[in-house]
Amino acid sequence: MADDRKSGDRKGGHVETIMEDIGSDSPTVPRYIEYDEPPLKLSELLRYSGLPADRALAIASGKLTEPEIIAKVNKVVLISRGTLVCKTGYMVSPLGWDAEGFPVLPLEQHSETLKKNLKGCSRAVLFAATIGAGFDRLIRRYERTEMDTALFLQGYGAERAESLANTFNNEVKEAAELLGYKAHPRFSPGFGDLQLAVQKEFLGLLDAGRRMGITLSESCLMAPSKSVTAIIGLERK
Amino acid sequence: MDIRDFMKENFVILDGGMGTLLQEAGLKPGELPERWNVTHPETVTAIHKAYFDAGSNVVLSNTFGANGLKYDDAELEQIISAALANAKKAREESDKGGNNSNIEGYATQGFGDEHSSRARTKFVALDIGPLGKLLKPYGDYEFEDAVAMYAKTVRFGAAAGADLIFIETMNDSYDTKAALLAAKENSDLPIFVSNAYGSDGKLMTGASPAAMVAMLEGMHADAIGANCSLGPDQLTGVVEEYLAYASVPVLLKPNAGLPRTEAGRTVYDVFPPDFSASVARLMEKGVRIAGGCCGTTPAYIRALREKADKLKPVPVVRKELSLVSSYTHVVEFGQTPVLIGERINPTGKKRFKQALRENDIDFILGEGLKQQDAGAHVLDVNVGLPEIDEPEMLEKVVKELQSVSDLPLQLDTTDVAAMEAGLRAYNGKAMVNSVNGKEEVMEVIFPLVAKYGGLVVALTLDEDGIPDSAEKRVAIAGKIIRYAGKYGIEKKDLIFDPLAMAISADSKSALAALKAVHEIRHGLHANTSLGVSNVSFGLPERDIITSTFFAMCLEEGLSAAIMNPFSREMMNVYYAYRALHNLDENCMDFIGYAQTLPAKIAETAGGVRIVKEGNERSRGYEPMRTVQEYGLKNAIIRGLKDKTGRITKEMLREYLPLEIIQTEVIPALNVVGERYEQKKVYLPQLLMAADAAKAAFEEIKAAMSKGGATAGGAPDTETSDADNKKSSGSEGQNSSVPVRCPIVIATVRGDIHDIGKNIVKLILENYGFKVVDLGKDVPEQAIVDEVVRLHAPLVGLSALMTTTVPSMEAAIKLLREKAPWAKVCVGGAVLTQEYADSIGADKYVRDAMDTVRYAEEIDAALK
Incomplete structure (x- = not known):
């Protein structure tokens, strides 16, 4: 899409653009990337659909044969065709520390767990990823008529959103490495003591309502439901 | 200016x-x-x-x-x-x-x-941007609340002297409708509306x-x-x-x-x-x-x-396009024939009436989705029954249907209040069924169309009834066009139904309808629609007559038919006509359709999916021996939904419904339930089996609402309206499953994710409980009201987030006060035994089977 100008580049799809933003000494204006669908991780899909991790792995690797389950997976992949979009939006901000040792971000928070996660960082990437509103409609349709299909759709959607977040995260990692930073594991609102309430400001910073169609309910849940927000801390090596 | x-x-x-x-x-x-x-x-x-x-x-x-x-x-x-x-x-x-x-x-x-x-x-414009709330059912904001919120801005802006209203950057069609409606209802100012499109050329x-x-x-x-x-x-x-x-x-x-x-x-x-x-x-x-x-x-x-x-403005050209729309796309009339599915209609359908009385919206949605899969382009929606509140029901069904299907809807009611409720709630431009040449009807319907938009079905009858001759029907069409003009409704937004009457009563009636179709299309240059199946009323093998008449009408220029998309004959005509009329490039649609035809045409009625069926589609009809080979019980255990439905149908020819339930369905569910509890199978398999069992119950219900609880009730004779003369003995009675106590379930206020609760509902129903599902984000009072109304002995509450557990606690407190007899079980991602105890629940249920077991305890104690 739009910001996909560097897609012909040898370094990942958008690594150079992300590097440009990491290099900025002031908070950057949000940028939006539309990705192709990342490859499917079957074991994750099965895990998100309610199978224990070991079973999911066994089925995905072919050690355990479950033709009915595989048929269901094929079905949800088929019926999802054309409904998935893979959008991410992000901004990069310099990261300072206040007198009490909490990280200072464009996002107001006072979280011990985030503090721990970002220890040593001087930059943070704030991003949101979503697979779009069409997928929720599809889930709803099947919830009303075929609950088992709906369950697998939920699992598939969760896997898609996570895989999309991973795809973006990997590009951030690559960009960070090239600039001499180490990327910390990503951290989402709702983890630890980072309250979901920060979502409002988080999504506002990314203009995610207008540009990505992500809105919040009264209880700070995102719609589309298969969306991810997270912070990636960058530490100077 | x-x-x-x-x-x-x-x-x-x-x-x-x-x-x-x-x-x-x-x-x-x-x-x-x-x-x-x-x-x-x-x-x-x-x-x-x-x-x-x-x-x-x-x-x-x-x-x-x-x-x-x-x-x-x-x-x-x-x-x-x-x-x-x-x-x-x-x-x-x-x-x-x-x-x-x-x-x-x-x-x-x-x-x-x-x-x-x-x-x-x-000029100075009052600028209005989106509220930033996603409307129900995907978000938690009510459409009418959005209208009210925009209305405030409009009223203040109009009072402050804006020259026009500029609604902009809207990325959702329903939200756009809310803002435009508010602007229209609260000012007379000119209104500009601008939407924000993504790189895919669509709204979000x-x-x-x-x-x-x-x-x-x-x-x-x-x-x-x-x-x-x-x-x-x-x-x-x-x-x-x-x-x-x-x-x-x-x-x-x-x-x-x-x-x-x-x-x-x-x-x-x-x-x-x-x-x-x-x-x-x-x-x-x-x-x-x-x-x-x-x-x-x-x-x-x-x-x-x-x-x-330096430029000269290009004149704005009026387009003679007859369009209806859903929240995604338009359907255009006058080019290729449009199929309007007629199955969402209680006339002559006992199972449908039962669903309406029991507020069984899922059944109605299923009828809509099956028609969509079968190839319908528009869904007619008729939910009128004397004993139900039609405005409320139509609004509800419209909202539910448009949340699962992207087909435009045709609102079919004679109740003006219901029509307005439906049009207001509709996310797009609907078809309005119908007006006729009677002024008293036009006077009430046209103002609604002028306000909410719509493509109006106009029947060519008036105060004197249905004229015999085509000429008189065309004359009524002319009168309707003139009358609509007074309300600013153009001819392109009218579609005429010149009324097909039974040839068994009057052998010239088909010819009159054909001539009227021709005259309206080629003389008045207007679109036409017909309920084609009426023509064969009273005759045997009606599909033969109906589909041949359909082909003749298309040749005369018919734009649309209200029809049964499960009729193989009708779909044959549709695809063949398009191929023969150069409306199907390289005959690709016809070839695609032909591939979906089973080797033996065995089932066309009663909801068999004709296209887009899953991976079992091509197997088509399976003979009786499959029952012995696989057995119903085994099909359910393995979660083979389509197969379960087919085997049940076969068995209903020889066995009593209760017998099938007792010897096959319940034992299968028990096997899966126990394996689940022993962690031999997991949630996906439990649900697959439950869904398969649901298919069996659905077949059994359909058979029972038609033929009573006897073996040999022909399950698939219901093909069209008005010919169902069987007694209403078993109507309204859902006795296919041993009936157990009612249970009210809900996801509590503030929580909008409800898959867990939906799973519990499905499993409980399979075990014979009458589940009343209040949905998600349900206020405490609504839960209590329903429990009191039903005197329900058990309530199931679900919460996903720690932030909404207080709503759960509040609901329990109110229940203790107003419905002290009711037991409350709670579940959901964040709950634990301790948590459940601390908010005063009777029982913490860790999953769906656990809920079933608790419900069984409660039910047994009642007896």
Whole structure:
């Protein structure tokens, strides 16, 4: 899409653009990337659909044969065709520390767990990823008529959103490495003591309502439901 | 001057961006820009004036986010009236001339535009942006709440003297409808509506530009188009689609390309010369109203004004397109035949009546989705029964259907209140079924269509009944066209039904209908629709007559048929006609259809999916021996839904329904339930089996509501309306499953994710419990009311988040007070035994089977 100008580049799809933003000494204006669908991780899909991790792995690797389950997976992949979009939006901000040792971000928070996660960082990437509103409609349709299909759709959607977040995260990692930073594991609102309430400001910073169609309910849940927000801390090596 | 008159002869140049200019003037991130109308009026006025000086005819007030969600009423009124005062002051100053703009960089610099801008006609618009809430069912905000919220902004803006209302950057069609409805209901001002499209050329929630044109023109917006999101070149496709469909002026307000950060400042990558050249190219193609959105400044508008002054406006052409729309797409009448599925209708269908009485919306949705899969383009929706509240039911079914299906709907009711409720709730431009030549009917229906939009089915009958001759029917059509004109409803928004009558009663009736179709199409140049199946009423093998008549009608120019999409014969005619009439390129659709035909045509009625069936489709009909080979029990255990349905149907020819339930279905469910509890199978398999069992129950219910609880009830004779003469002995009684106690379930207030609760519902139903599902985000009082109404012995509450557990606690407290007899079990991701104890629940249930076991305990204790 739009910001996909560097897609012909040898370094990942958008690594150079992300590097440009990491290099900025002031908070950057949000940028939006539309990705192709990342490859499917079957074991994750099965895990998100309610199978224990070991079973999911066994089925995905072919050690355990479950033709009915595989048929269901094929079905949800088929019926999802054309409904998935893979959008991410992000901004990069310099990261300072206040007198009490909490990280200072464009996002107001006072979280011990985030503090721990970002220890040593001087930059943070704030991003949101979503697979779009069409997928929720599809889930709803099947919830009303075929609950088992709906369950697998939920699992598939969760896997898609996570895989999309991973795809973006990997590009951030690559960009960070090239600039001499180490990327910390990503951290989402709702983890630890980072309250979901920060979502409002988080999504506002990314203009995610207008540009990505992500809105919040009264209880700070995102719609589309298969969306991810997270912070990636960058530490100077 | 009214801008509607001004824009007849002239281009309308809008303004450019506001937000970035305010930021450069010192607006802090996170600070609400609308407050600057009050705190920094001179800055806001100077920006407006810079736009007027640069050549804008219209500036938008600084009220994009001025709504009741962000401000209380007093502040909202203050902000809006200050905003419009600022815009009007800018107009006055610009009219006077003189350059006192003190905003750096926006002062007009020669070009003589200061002189010409003095004489220019100028308007101030009340700007309305989206509320930023996603409407139900995907979000948690009510459509009518959104209408009420927009209404406040509209009323304050109209009182403050806006010349027009500019609704912009809307990325959801339903939200757009809410804003437009509020604008229409609370002012008489001209209304412009602009949507924000993604790079895929659709709104965030899926609407195509054509779908927005259909809905917005139906509701009489004065100008429509696109803004924001992208630069002018990327919006070309969207704009061209608007120009192809719209009969009102099209507007365009793109961004200055894409943003990036440069030395801490936001910059855009398209500059005034290229921007204005791109927009001007689209003005040459027909855009009549243009400006800029994010990243554009007075310099962009000045460049655009210079280009526009050298162009001649392209006349706005009225399009003779008969369109209906859903939240995603349009269906056009008059090109290729349109199939309107008739199955959502209780007439002659006991199972459907039962579903309506029991508020079994899922069954109704299933009927809709099956028709969609079978190839229907539009769904007729008739939910009228004497004993139900039809307005409430129609509104509910419309909302539910449009949340699962993207087909346009045809609202079919004689109840005017129901029609209005349905049209209001509909997300798009609906078909309205119907009016006729009686003035008393037209007088009540046409005003609704004028307000909400719609394509109206007009029956060619009047106070004297249905005329025998085609000529008289055509004459009634003419009268209806004239009458509709009084309400501003054009011929293209009427579709005539010249009424097919039974040839068994009058052998000339088919000929009369055919002639009327021909005359209306070729003489009046209007569209036609027929309920074709009436023609064969009273005859055997009705599909043969009906489908042949359908083919004859199509040849005479019939635009649409209200029909049964499960009828193989009808679908044969449809696909063959399109192939033969060069409406199916390379016969691809026909070839695709032919591949879905089973080797032996065994089942056409009763809801078999004809196309898009899963991977078992091609196997088609399976003979009886499969029952012995696999067995119903085994099919359920393995979660083979389609197979389960087929085997059940077969077994119903020889076995009693209760026998099937006792010897096959319940034992299968028990096996799966136990394996689940022993962790031999997991949630997916449990649900697959439950869904398969549901298919068996559905077959059994269908058979029982037709033939009573006896073996041999033919399960698939129900093919069309009005011919069901069997006794109503078992009607309304759901005795297919051993009936157990009622259970009320709900996801508590604040929680909007409800998959866990839905799983519990499905499993409980399979075990024979009568489950009343109140949905998600349910207020405490609503839970209590239902428990009291049913005197339900058990309530199941679900919560996903720690933040909503307090709502659960509140619900339990209220239940203890008002329904002390009811036991409460709780479950959901965040709950634990301790947590459940601390909020006073009777039982913590860890999963669906656990809930079943507890429910069984409660049920047993009652007996």
